[in-house]
Amino acid sequence: MNRLIEYLRQHLMIDFQGDLTVAKARELLAGDESRDAKQLLAKIVADKSVEEMMIVLADCLLEPVQRALTDDVMRENIRSYSES
Numbered sequence: 001m002n003r004l005i006e007y008l009r010q011h012l013m014i015d016f017q018g019d020l021t022v023a024k025a026r027e028l029l030a031g032d033e034s035r036d037a038k039q040l041l042a043k044i045v046a047d048k049s050v051e052e053m054m055i056v057l058a059d060c061l062l063e064p065v066q067r068a069l070t071d072d073v074m075r076e077n078i079r080s081y082s083e084s
Contacts, residue, residue, distance in 0.1 A: 001075065005071055009069055012062065012069070014061055014065060015058065016054050022044055022045060025044055025050050026045075
C-alpha cells in the first residue's frame with residue numbers, strides 16, 4: 001500500500017475546471033482595490049488570457065498539495081474507494 005500511495009502522490013496532477021476567461025476574472029476581481037488584484041488583472045489583460053496564470057498556479061500548488069496528502073489521508077481515501 002505504501003508504494004501505491006507514494007506513486008499516486010508523485011503522479012498527482014492539478015487542473016482547474018470551468019471556463020475562466022479574462023472577462024470572468026475581471027468580474028470576479030471587480031471591486032477589489034488591493035494591489036494584488038490590480039496587478040493580477042493588469043497582467044492577465046496584457047496577456048489577453050488566463051491560461052498562463054492557471055498553468056503557473058497549478059505548478060506552484062503541486063508541491064504543497066503533495067505534502068498535504070499524508071499517508072493517512074491517502075490511505076483513508078483509498079479505503080473509502082475500496083469499500084464503496
